[in-house]
Amino acid sequence: MHDHIAEAVKKPDLISLEPDLVCLRFETMKIYSALGAVRHLLDSGAVKPGDTLIDSSSGIYAQALALACHRYGMKCHIVGSTTVDRTLRIQLEILGATLEQVRPSKNLRLDQELRVRRIAEILEANPSYHWMRQYHDSIHYLGYRDVAQTIEAEVPEGPLALVGGVGSGASTGAIAGYLRDAGRDVSLVGVQPFGSVTFGSEHVADPDMIIAGIGSAIEFRNVRHKAYDRVHWVNFDCAVSGAVSLLRTSGIFAGLSTGAAYLTTLWEKRRDDSRTYVFIAADTGHRYVESAYAQHAKAPDIDTLKPHEITSLDELRHPWSTTSWPDLP
Structure with a gap:
């Protein structure tokens, strides 16, 4: 059970x-990633129950981190993409997580940069928050x-x-x-x-x-x-x-x-x-x-x-390309 x-x-x-x-x-x-990371942070003393964990997400990781925080008695704040839909927003709200979404953008780079920039602003105002850094920290392995x-x-x-x-x-x-x-x-x-x-x-x-x-x-x-x-x-x-x-x-x-x-x-x-x-x-x-x-x-x-088999990244093209990665110059 x-x-x-x-x-x-x-x-x-x-x-x-x-x-x-x-x-x-x-x-x-990503529940595996979130649970493993939060459990390690608690075991190592990097965070304690009741602390706030924060990260950026386009959807799946937001739910995973919210559930991990619920599991271990943490607070959760998500800076979300506009792809976070109503179904997930309501789940996050009921689970006790807070969500703020960046302004709509058709450009993926701009969307992700806006989210990371917003996290930096929140951390500056709330230095006790712990940034999970799902895109950067190997703890998620x-x-x-x-x-x-x-x-x-x-x-x-x-x-x-x-x-x-x-x-x-x-x-x-x-x-x-x-x-x-x-x-x-x-x-x-x-x-x-x-x-x-x-x-x-x-x-x-x-x-x-x-x-x-x-x-x-x-x-x-x-x-x-x-x-x-x-x-x-x-x-x-x-x-x-x-x-x-x-x-x-x-x-x-x-x-x-x-x-x-x-x-x-x-x-x-x-x-x-x-x-x-x-x-x-x-x-x-x-x-x-x-x-x-x-x-x-x-x-x-x-x-x-x-797929189109390539020997250089300059040869990449739609709709599908592939290569043996170690062989690329």
Whole structure:
């Protein structure tokens, strides 16, 4: 029996879609990150019950941090993107978290810079607040040790390929790291949107990109670039196709980053079928219904899509590009 809903919600499901193809499905993955980080801060004495934790979020991390604060008796303040919807706003309010949203912006860089700037202002006025720094602090790796142990226990022995959004680095990078530390042969495949500086695609815009959680227009300093073997840049339309195909073939209703990861996984599996492929479904598809799933009739068949293999970041192009990351100059 769980002591708190956060402990129940965080647990992922491993779903076998076909031989050597597994979906690691979360209701909301970042609860692992938030719970692990808050627990460590309390254990180390960096914060104490009743303190206020603050961070920026486009949605998923806001809920995760609010639940972690509720679990451990902390106060929570979120500086949110305009993508934080009414459903989440009401949840945060009832959980006791406070939320302020920056002014609307169609520019992802401006949206993220406004949030970080606002956090700096709040910290100057409230020096006792603790900034969680989900984009920068490696403390967010800690919670994913349990996920790696779940994979190690449930996925048969042998080489693995882990595929998922790079995000803040504290998901795919952390899980792969713990699996490698345990002796598992793991190829790590990172998924990025165009326009993200994390792996150098900031010069290729994607005006429809609403999957900010897997990449960023600002630097994420806790990404360990050398951990990644392959990188895929996937645009909005391809991510929609992947998400629709996954729902149609498996019944799994997940977010756009999952659609991009599923598309990527199928391609990688065709390239090298010597591994078991585990792709991450980081959240459910509910917040993407109007913006993405409603366009399902226009989504291209994923069998008609293929990536452009690049040898230089100058060659990046829509709708989908890929490379062996260590081989880039």
